[in-house]
Amino acid sequence: xxxxxxxxxxxxxxxxxxxxxxxxxxxxxxxxxxxxxxxxxxxxxxxxxxxxxxxxxxxxxxxxxxxxxxxxxxxxxxxxxxxxxxxxxxxxxxxxxxxxxxxxxxxxxxxxxxxxxxxxxxxxxxxxxxxxxxxxxxxxxxxxxxxxxxxxxxxxxxxxxxxxxxxxxxxxxxxxxxxxxxxxxxxxxxxxxxxxxxxxxxxxxxxxxxxxxxxxxxxxxxxxxxxxxxxxxxxxxxxxxxxxxxxxxxxxxxxxxxxxxxxxxxxxxxxxxxxxxxxxxxxxxx
Numbered sequence: 001x002x003x004x005x006x007x008x009x010x011x012x013x014x015x016x017x018x019x020x021x022x023x024x025x026x027x028x029x030x031x032x033x034x035x036x037x038x039x040x041x042x043x044x045x046x047x048x049x050x051x052x053x054x055x056x057x058x059x060x061x062x063x064x065x066x067x068x069x070x071x072x073x074x075x076x077x078x079x080x081x082x083x084x085x086x087x088x089x090x091x092x093x094x095x096x097x098x099x100x101x102x103x104x105x106x107x108x109x110x111x112x113x114x115x116x117x118x119x120x121x122x123x124x125x126x127x128x129x130x131x132x133x134x135x136x137x138x139x140x141x142x143x144x145x146x147x148x149x150x151x152x153x154x155x156x157x158x159x160x161x162x163x164x165x166x167x168x169x170x171x172x173x174x175x176x177x178x179x180x181x182x183x184x185x186x187x188x189x190x191x192x193x194x195x196x197x198x199x200x201x202x203x204x205x206x207x208x209x210x211x212x213x214x215x216x217x218x219x220x221x222x223x224x225x226x227x228x229x230x231x232x233x234x235x236x237x238x239x240x241x242x243x244x245x246x247x248x249x250x251x252x253x254x255x256x257x258x259x260x261x262x263x264x265x266x267x268x269x270x271x272x273x274x275x276x277x278x279x280x281x282x283x284x285x286x
Contacts, residue, residue, distance in 0.1 A: 037072075037157075037158030037159065037160060038050060038072060038079065038081060038158065038159055039081065039159055039278075039282040039283045040282045042279070042282055043084065043108060043109060043110055043111055044084065044110065044111050044112070044113035045084055045085065045086045045087065045088045045090075045110065045112075045113055045174075046084065046085070046086045046113070046115075046173060046174045046186075046277070046278055046279050047084050047113070047278060047279060047282065048081055048082065048083055048084065048273060048278050048279075048282050049080075049081075049082040049084060049108050049110075050079055050080075050081060050082075051079065051080045051081075051082060051095065051106055051108055052077065052078075052079055053071065053073075053077070053078040053079060053080055053097055053106070054077060054078065055075060055076055055077055055078070056075065056078055056099050056100070056101075057075050057100070058075075058099075058100060059071055059073075059078060059154070060078055060080075060097050060098060060099045061097070061098040061099075062080040062082075062095050062096065062097050062098070062106075063095060063096045063098075064082060064093075064095050064274055067228075067274050067275055068151050068228060068274065069081065069082055069095060069228065069274050070154055070226075070227035070228050070229055070273065070274065071154065071227070072154065072155075072159070072227075080095060080097070080106075081159075081229075081273060082095060082108075082273075082274065083228075083272065083273030083274045083275070083276035083277075083278045084110060084276060084278065085276040085277070086174060086186050086188065086276075086277065088110055089110070090110050090111055090112040091109070091110060092107050092108070092109055092110075093107070093108055093109075093110050094106065094107050094108075095108075113174075115173075115174035115175055115176055115186060116172075116175055116176070133215060136215050137215050137216065140212075140214045140215060140216075143212075144210075144214075144222075147209060147210045147222050147230075148230060148272050148275050149275060150209055150222075150224050150228070150230060151227070151228045152207070152224055152226050152227065153226055153227070154226050154227035155204070155205070155225055155226035155227060155229070156226075157205075159204065159225075159229065159283060160283065160284075161203035161204050161271075161280070161283040161284055162201070162203050162204075162249055162250060162284075163192065163203065163284060164192075164200050164201050164202070164203045164231070164233065164267065164269055165192050165194050165198050165199065165200045165201070165256055165267045166192075166194065166198065167192045167193045167194035167198070167266075167267075168192070168193050169190055169191065169192055169193075170191045170192065170193035170266055171187060171190075171191035171266075172187070172190065172191075172281075173187060173188070173189060173190050173278075173279040173280065173281065174186050174187060174279065175187040188270055188277035189232070189234070189268045189269050189270035189271070189277065189280065190268075190269045190270075190279075190280045190281065191266050191267070191268050191269075192256075192266060192267045192269065193264075193265075193266045194256045194265065194266060194267060195256065195265060196237050196255070196256055196257050196258060196265040197237060197255050197256065197257075198255060198256040198267075199252050199254075199255055199256075200233055200236065200252070200253055200254045200255060200256060200267055201249075201250050201251055201252050201253065202223060202231075202247040202248065202249055202250065202251050202253055203223075203231060203249065203269075203280075203283070204223075204225045204229075204231075204249055205225065205246075205247065205248055205249055206223035206224055206225050206231065206246070206247045207223070207224045207244070207245070207246050207247070208221060208222070208223060208224075208241045208242060208243050208244065208245040208246075208247065208253070209222050209223070209224045209230075209243055210222040210243060211239050211241065211242060211243060213259070214234075214260060215260065215261075216260050216261045217232075217234040217235065217260045217261075217268070218234060218235040218236065218257065218258075218259025218260025218261075218262065219234075219235070219236040219237070219238070219239055219254070219257060219259045219260075220232060220233065220234045220235075220236065220239075220260075221233045221236065221239050221241060221253050221254055223247065223253070228272075228273060228274045228275070229271070229272070229273050230271070230272040230273075231269065231270065231271055231272075232268075232269070232270040232272065233253065233254065233267060233268075233269060234260060234267070234268035234269075234270070235256070235257050235258060235259050235260050235262050235265075235266060235267065235268055236254040236255060236256065236257045236259065236267075237254075237255045237256060237257025237258070237259065237265075238254055238255045238257070239253070239254045240252055240253060240254050240255075241253045241254070271283060
């Protein structure tokens with residue numbers, strides 16, 4: 001006989017119940033301040049949308065237009081991480097999802113976001129370019145567009161990043177910038193103020209895919225974290241790696257400097273996801 005004071009045993013949850021619980025936990029975007037293993041959800045220009053793709057026995061493929069997207073998770077629930085360009089207009093956007101069962105579209109909403117302005121004084125030659133400097137910039141831009149299109153195997157672990165150099169953030173992502181009074185593209189990365197020579201390290205495990213000395217960015221290193229997620233480190237005083245090197249998180253790749261178009265020593269850190277520059281703070285968990 002079972003005593004009335006003894007709790008009755010509960011039946012083991014079914015696979016369907018476990019799946020429903022998992023889907024329920026992932027069906028909604030991350031709440032403000034929520035982090036976990038993936039970047040925070042921020043469906044705004046320059047943000048990252050976390051879109052639930054549901055269960056599937058194999059990793060689905062997802063695309064924004066023809067650009068492949070990073071898909072993370074497991075057979076219980078897959079999630080597409082969509083980098084939203086700063087130039088995106090508020091409204092409804094769509095991705096394509098391809099599984100063994102076929103192809104479908106998934107819609108999501110992009111909200112508006114207003115970024116502040118920043119006015120800087122720099123050398124006139126870096127604003128009003130000579131024909132030679134303009135030609136160099138065009139060559140370098142074409143090269144870096146090929147670099148940013150890198151898409152390798154998705155990362156095996158979580159995507160919580162480590163700030164690549166210590167120091168305060170001197171210029172935030174998305175600022176509308178004016179150089180010598182002339183409007184230019186919004187700021188596409190995070191600036192971290194630090195003295196020349198301060199070590200710069202990998203924010204996630206990475207493969208070095210490009211290094212060079214560029215007109216605007218100065219000495220620069222590109223890191224591939226997998227699945228179309230890249231980091232670009234600019235204005236370095238030195239580069240200690242070369243393409244093909246594999247780096248562990250926290251491993252040194254170079255040092256802070258003031259090369260390229262700058263007003264002082266700092267690290268400019270761009271995070272690119274599916275070829276769109278997105279706010280690195282979304283990956284830092286703060």
